[in-house]
Amino acid sequence: MKGFLDSFFKLKERDTDWRREVVGGITAFVTMAYIIFVNPQIMSAAGMDPGTVMLATCLASAAGTLLMGLYANAPFGLAPGMGINAFFAYTLCGTMGYTWEQGLGAVLLSGIIFVVVSVTGLRSRIIAEIPLHLKKAIGVGIGLFILYIGLKNASLLTFTADPGSFVPLGGGMKLDSSIIPTLSFASDSAKLALIGLFLNVAFLLRGTKGGMLLGIILTSALGCYLQFFSGWQLGLHLPGAMPVGNLGDTFGKCLSGVMQLFDISNGIGTMLLSVFSVLITMTIADMFDTIGTVLATASRANLVDEEGNIVNGERILLADAAATVMGAFFGTSTVTTYVESSAGAAAGARTGLAAVVTALLFGGSIFLAPFLGMVPAAATAPILVVVGILMSADIGGIDWHDLEKAIPAYCTMTIMCFGYNIADGIAVGFVTYSFVKLVVGKWQDVTWLVRVLTVIFLVRFGMMLL
Template sequence: MLDSYFKLQEHGTNVRTELIAGLTTFLTMAYIIFVNPQILATTGMDQSAVFVATCLAAALGSAIMALYANWPIAMAPGMGLNAFFAFTVVGALGFTWQQALGAVFISGCIFLILTVTGVRRWLVAGIPHSMRSAIAAGIGLFLGIIALKNAGIVVTSEATSVTLGHMMAPAPMLAMLGFFIIAALDALKVTGAILIGILVVTLISIAAGFSDFGGIVDTPPSIAPTFLQLDVVGALGVGIVHVVLVFVLVEVFDATGTLIGVAKRAGLLEEGPSHTSPQLGKALLADSSAIVAGSFLGTSSTTAYVESASGVQAGGRTGLTALTVAVLFLAALFFAPLAGSVPAFATAPALLFVACLMARELTDIDWDDITEAAPAALTAMMMPFTYSIANGLAFGFISYAALKLLTGKARDVHAATWLVAGLFLIRFAFFQE
């Protein structure tokens, strides 16, 4: 039955290989069940409910990808988007978390429309490569400063805005230990390096009395505090327009790039710039639907995970890999006490390591062309320095369009870039906080 539904023989794989690939992918991305609840809890959301929503959103999204698109790509609430949700939309702009969930729902609906109509591909094709790389790197730097703050390594200062914290304190020391463990294990090609790092620091913290131990396994907590709590009406105010725009833009670039990149590695796409595949349209629809579902459950935007490449490397070629991930996320629901025992400085190393990986995108920027390099650098710098992904995108797109116009290269700019730059200009002109 499995062979018939997932076409295992046609893809040159078997049930055992797919199950191992699914387990591999799950281990590399399971850190999200610890990190996402902690980030969203800063908004006032119930951490236990977010834990359940995270597991369910990941399971549902991965199952849709498996059963509808038959691709070995797992889904879960996205890193970067959860930070934007918590620290910018709620923390800086002052919206309620219910309104933020409403914005996620609206962005998901727009994302679905863009996918069905083909505009999503037009947007991706129209955004300069240097800007796409800068967006990824900038989000990485944003995650980096969040990680360093959570660990107490970077603290506020009246004189210099930020400064180095007391490195001999338990939190900074354990956070750096966790980072070294994760980076070393990853260099040694150990599966689940991030998850292992989080658990080791948590165990040391509990043993040393720096954090409390709540247990390991128990019945899943209630999802009621976040389930169907989105405030769509409240999110329809003009002040949140640019928030939805950022959600959509990051979802478009992140999810589409991940889908195409992992699918190419799995040999599921035809060669060439068009990246054609009969299943690509279904995969795009699957990840769009997962965003809407996640907003109902009570979590920030769900997206395709680049960690799926680890499962592909292990031989995963069909939706059975993603379905295995979905089942494992459902099983993870019973580990809520363990998730609640993880201190913030234990997840900080995971954020910092992901930040380092995303910062590698800076190497793909054309640094010899200042009209490409300057906007890209502004994009990457403004995200951590203003504590906002939205501001980084705005400065990047506006400066890109302006520099191309002033240097006589306006014809080189795709209409999609002009559109996004124009929308951000309107945001600054009329909706500045």
């Protein structure tokens, strides 16, 4: 067995052994495992059953990570991506009014696009065409959006109107106090979430491995005690008191979702623009996230050669793309490579054997499904706040003294958060960037891809005015 492992995963060649790989795989899983509980909370906002989403999350993560380990021989863990799952639930199925079946159809189509551009090598070229400050602004904007969602789910922000209609782009902003979010600590959920937030921040500052998962466990345990022994209202259920979920409710529904996406009852033009806008947003958001994560994690795992190229880079990107397709069939949002994999690399992981270990642990996690009802939103919401903070790290990489960069970046970030729409934020960013370059006489600096996207987004906004 040792000989097979060494030959297949090239352990000696990468200066590692099976023990280090196992430890690295376990470490990566522990740092990623919070998604098992967070993703169902987010996706439930799209009308999906949390128990079913949990099963889909475990299986999609296991399948994608296993593919990464066996095909790309890379120690990367994959799971439904934070940020893109928020886009799925709150923008696509919330503000834009799509059903979750249509959302899964969009995930499937975007995954197919990822596969095509990965096989043809277009993925790297497309990313290179988009200005760096816009890439950073998109990441920061999604981070702010997630932080906003976290505060709302924690009941730390209260509304008397549906927050999904708060400051919609083109919908007419009403300065009505009834739709302005207010900071509140009145509810039991808000009090528990505040404790969870302090716990997670403390673990983050202390560099505790698996701190997010530990935060969920401790906050949930405290919540169970407070509800069952002190009468707090947290909506928790004992194991067995709620359905675990049936994967058959979501498996393969992405195919019917694709058919629903191409419904021409509202006109072919409207349908094409709407679908194209959704796919562009999902594709761009995932591409930036994946490339940045892979570069950072590969460097930590010593998988970058002397010329700065990622070892097995094409296979890694293709495995990531294929994982999105598999995730769509299982019934979850875009599956992508996790930056938490770097924790496994720091523990010694260098090969796909670590990913196989991580995949097996995700597969075994389906037995945690009966305990999902014991995890309150107050335990997962602080994770969104912490992840939002981490995703905002690139804000310092934007030159705010250069107005040509600052204006598009600022518009991208603020529209995403305050307009409650990731897609609109990206669209406004591209349009504003092109406008700025046109005004200052630098239209030649605008790449062909940005020009095409700008025209498409302008047409979309124009139709909103009609």
